[in-house]
Amino acid sequence: MRRTGYIWHELYAWHDTGTHAGVIPAGGPVQPYLNFESPESKTRMASLVEVSGLIDDLVKIPARPATEEDVLRIHTPDYVARIKSDSEKHGGDGGDGWTPFGKGSFEIALLAAGGTIAATEAVLNGTVDNAYALVRPPGHHAVRDSGKGYCIFSNVSVAIEYARAVHNIERIAIVDYDVHHGNGAQDIYYSDPNVLTISIHQEFLFPADSGTLAERGDGAAHGTCINVPLPAGCGNGAYTDAIQRVAGPAIRAFQPQLIMVSSGFDASAADPLGRMAVTASGYRDMATELVSIAEEVCEGRVVFSHEGGYSPVYVPFCGLAVLEALSGSQTGVQDAFSDLFEGSPAHSLKPWQDDVISAAEELAQQLQLKV
Ligand code: ZN
Numbered sequence: 001m002r003r004t005g006y007i008w009h010e011l012y013a014w015h016d017t018g019t020h021a022g023v024i025p026a027g028g029p030v031q032p033y034l035n036f037e038s039p040e041s042k043t044r045m046a047s048l049v050e051v052s053g054l055i056d057d058l059v060k061i062p063a064r065p066a067t068e069e070d071v072l073r074i075h076t077p078d079y080v081a082r083i084k085s086d087s088e089k090h091g092g093d094g095g096d097g098w099t100p101f102g103k104g105s106f107e108i109a110l111l112a113a114g115g116t117i118a119a120t121e122a123v124l125n126g127t128v129d130n131a132y133a134l135v136r137p138p139g140h141h142a143v144r145d146s147g148k149g150y151c152i153f154s155n156v157s158v159a160i161e162y163a164r165a166v167h168n169i170e171r172i173a174i175v176d177y178d179v180h181h182g183n184g185a186q187d188i189y190y191s192d193p194n195v196l197t198i199s200i201h202q203e204f205l206f207p208a209d210s211g212t213l214a215e216r217g218d219g220a221a222h223g224t225c226i227n228v229p230l231p232a233g234c235g236n237g238a239y240t241d242a243i244q245r246v247a248g249p250a251i252r253a254f255q256p257q258l259i260m261v262s263s264g265f266d267a268s269a270a271d272p273l274g275r276m277a278v279t280a281s282g283y284r285d286m287a288t289e290l291v292s293i294a295e296e297v298c299e300g301r302v303v304f305s306h307e308g309g310y311s312p313v314y315v316p317f318c319g320l321a322v323l324e325a326l327s328g329s330q331t332g333v334q335d336a337f338s339d340l341f342e343g344s345p346a347h348s349l350k351p352w353q354d355d356v357i358s359a360a361e362e363l364a365q366q367l368q369l370k371v
Pocket of ligand 1: 178179180264266307308309
């Protein structure tokens with residue numbers, strides 16, 4: 001058993017994304033409903049962590065708000081000031097029209113970034129071996145001067161800069177398995193040779209214009225950005241291969257002191273926004289592999305920060321599987337959906353999926369030569 005830190009705060013559920021029909025604003029012929037990015041999938045994951053008894057095997061770490069100084073290491077003063085001021089009045093949008101937030105979301109976004117900082121700090125202090133920050137709003141689409149795709153602050157990047165400023169950590173690898181491209185971290189670290197960003201995502205999904213194999217980093221950082229833009233329809237085979245064949249070799253070559261994982265469950269078979277077929281067992285296998293890579297290269301130091309995942313009914317099982325993999329604890333709770341999803345023909349690796357993974361594998365090999 002490992003000591004796994006776990007972060008959740010009720011306030012994460014109070015971030016208000018308004019009445020939408022999924023992603024479309026309500027009004028006219030569009031009947032008001034929840035936004036896909038609602039509290040449901042996160043609160044239900046937190047509920048299953050408790051009801052399964054797993055909570056007793058985890059080390060609960062209190063969430064704390066990031067300071068403005070913390071977020072200003074990443075975000076521009078104008079952007080932070082605007083979010084703060086809109087949040088004090090009646091809410092607003094992160095900047096792209098797809099990032100609605102309500103009154104008080106500034107403080108909740110600080111708590112999400114701060115939750116990821118607290119998880120990272122506990123791992124770096126050795127209080128725990130690894131950690132999962134179940135935070136909301138998510139962060140991986142946010143760029144320095146704007147929110148994007150439901151994300152207000154770049155939680156993972158803010159935690160990385162905290163680790164660099166306070167803990168003397170230099171080299172960090174980010175693995176992002178959210179179904180959408182991890183454009184935010186890629187953009188923030190595109191010219192930084194000490195941060196390796198690896199994003200495994202559905203090609204041309206969101207943002208539709210980024211996340212290609214050709215995006216590899218600038219200048220001295222060339223080679224430290226690796227994208228695995230998978231075609232729609234991938235299951236557990238393609239995803240575990242992408243981790244084993246691309247993320248593993250790239251991280252071993254790069255030798256980071258810390259691994260951050262942008263943990264999105266929207267590549268799941270039940271997600272309304274992704275077109276992939278990953279199951280709880282697929283997520284378990286990816287997390288197991290990432291824990292093992294971390295143990296091999298950086299004394300097990302890996303921090304998962306929650307990103308997307310919009311199936312209220314399935315995210316809890318995917319999340320529980322990841323937390324079991326991190327802690328080595330077995331609750332005995334079975335994936336209630338396994339009969340429905342595990343037998344899918346989507347899970348075997350297809351040649352057209354293998355082509356993309358092979359191309360990315362080559363990029364990981366080139367990184368090995370460079371470092
Ligand atoms: Zn996503």
